[in-house]
Amino acid sequence: xxxxxxxxxxxxxxxxxxxxxxxxxxxxxxxxxxxxxxxxxxxxxxxxxxxxxxxxxxxxxxxxxxxxxxxxxxxxxxxxxxxxxxxxxxxxxxxxxxxxxxxxxxxxxxxxxxxxxxxxxxxxxxxxxxxxxxxxxxxxxxxxxxxxxxxxxxxxxxxxxxxxxxxxxxxxxxxxxxxxxxxxxxxxxxxxxxxxxxxxxxxxxxxxxxxxxxxxxxxxxxxxxxxxxxxxxxxxxxxxxxxxxxxxxxxxxxxxxxxxxxxxxxxxxxxxxxxxxxxxxxxxxxxxxxxxx
Amino acid sequence: xxxxxxxxxxxxxxxxxxxxxxxxxxxxxxxxxxxxxxxxxxxxxxxxxxxxxxxxxxxxxxxxxxxxxxxxxxxxxxxxxxxxxxxxxxxxxxxxxxxx
Numbered sequence: 001x002x003x004x005x006x007x008x009x010x011x012x013x014x015x016x017x018x019x020x021x022x023x024x025x026x027x028x029x030x031x032x033x034x035x036x037x038x039x040x041x042x043x044x045x046x047x048x049x050x051x052x053x054x055x056x057x058x059x060x061x062x063x064x065x066x067x068x069x070x071x072x073x074x075x076x077x078x079x080x081x082x083x084x085x086x087x088x089x090x091x092x093x094x095x096x097x098x099x100x101x102x103x104x105x106x107x108x109x110x111x112x113x114x115x116x117x118x119x120x121x122x123x124x125x126x127x128x129x130x131x132x133x134x135x136x137x138x139x140x141x142x143x144x145x146x147x148x149x150x151x152x153x154x155x156x157x158x159x160x161x162x163x164x165x166x167x168x169x170x171x172x173x174x175x176x177x178x179x180x181x182x183x184x185x186x187x188x189x190x191x192x193x194x195x196x197x198x199x200x201x202x203x204x205x206x207x208x209x210x211x212x213x214x215x216x217x218x219x220x221x222x223x224x225x226x227x228x229x230x231x232x233x234x235x236x237x238x239x240x241x242x243x244x245x246x247x248x249x250x251x252x253x254x255x256x257x258x259x260x261x262x263x264x265x266x267x268x269x270x271x272x273x274x275x276x277x278x279x280x281x282x283x284x285x286x287x288x289x290x291x292x293x
Numbered sequence: 294x295x296x297x298x299x300x301x302x303x304x305x306x307x308x309x310x311x312x313x314x315x316x317x318x319x320x321x322x323x324x325x326x327x328x329x330x331x332x333x334x335x336x337x338x339x340x341x342x343x344x345x346x347x348x349x350x351x352x353x354x355x356x357x358x359x360x361x362x363x364x365x366x367x368x369x370x371x372x373x374x375x376x377x378x379x380x381x382x383x384x385x386x387x388x389x390x391x392x393x
Contacts, residue, residue, distance in 0.1 A: 007371075007374045008374070012325075015324075015325035016323060016324050016371075016372075019325075020322055020323065020324070020325065020326075021322045021323055181323040181372070184323065184351075184352035184354065184372045184373045185372070185373055185374065187351060187352060187373060188351050188352055188370070188372070188373025188374045188375050189374065191375065191391060192351075192374065192376070192393065195393030250337060252337075252338075253338055278350075282350075282391055283393070
């Protein structure tokens with residue numbers, strides 16, 4: 001118990017992840033699985049799926065830059081090794097979500113222009129706030145921003161997308177399942193390592209609280225842009241109706257197939273903010289309520 | 294390191310013996326094989342926990358021991374590598390708190 005840092009080893013990561021839940025997978029899912037025909041064959045749904053996946057690629061590129069950037073500012077060898085494994089996890093996430101864009105029909109030559117076209121400006125701002133802390137080699141703020149705020153958000157977003165994809169798109173659900181398993185380690189590191197470090201650096205709390213408030217605002221603005229005024233709203237209704245009789249897509253007590261986009265936004269935002277509050281409270285940081293866009 | 298997530302437990306020092314549980318693999322694959330039966334996925338609000346189970350508040354996985362859990366027990370969540378202490382919750386059940 002006292003030697004908990006010893007668990008942050010490459011060996012443990014190898015046995016759990018590449019030799020564990022990723023065995024036999026190809027870009028995160030069993031070989032041979034493909035995207036739902038319903039999505040690929042419908043231009044509006046396909047474009048919506050590309051837009052959503054671009055946000056995942058952007059978020060994961062930020063996580064890759066942050067986790068690799070934090071390695072040299074980590075105060076101990078075990079944390080450096082953990083962040084090295086997290087860096088590989090994040091690189092894998094960038095790769096599997098990029099592969100999904102190709103599976104949805106995007107050409108390799110179109111990748112960067114599609115990212116430029118669809119990347120949400122608020123998500124880019126969210127990333128900038130975090131990467132500024134990483135660039136300053138502020139390990140405590142960087143890990144709170146990366147492993148508590150960013151990963152905490154990703155954990156809930158992936159879980160919701162997983163619940164919504166299990167019936168409609170098993171291939172994507174399987175891809176997400178491995179990323180959720182990775183996120184468990186990342187949020188665990190964030191809480192456990194920072195929970196002890198923050199006690200040694202209480203002077204860092206005000207700046208971290210401001211960062212959390214700012215990142216939370218940009219996160220909510222990203223959610224708002226994604227769910228409100230959605231041009232594929234009618235298409236989604238069609239998609240939901242096609243699943244009538246299928247098992248409910250349950251997440252936090254709600255059936256995602258029965259929710260309007262605004263209701264989904266509200267459920268996701270409230271869930272993530274509640275999680276932030278609880279997680280930050282556990283490590284001794286006072287949650288700051290963000291402005292609602 | 295013991296494979297059971299219940300840490301430093303000595304049956305002989307307890308007046309009331311603990312109930313024992315036989316654990317089966319539930320398909321949880323996020324930890325190395327020899328630890329897998331000690332964890333399972335939480336199925337949401339309707340998922341009832343047995344006397345040997347507690348939810349990890351950090352990663353939401355259900356931690357399972359071969360012994361009944363009691364307040365004061367220290368348990369380890371391998372999927373997120375958190376050290377936890379079992380406490381009595383307001384509703385009378387057991388919950389885990391993170392120990393930093």
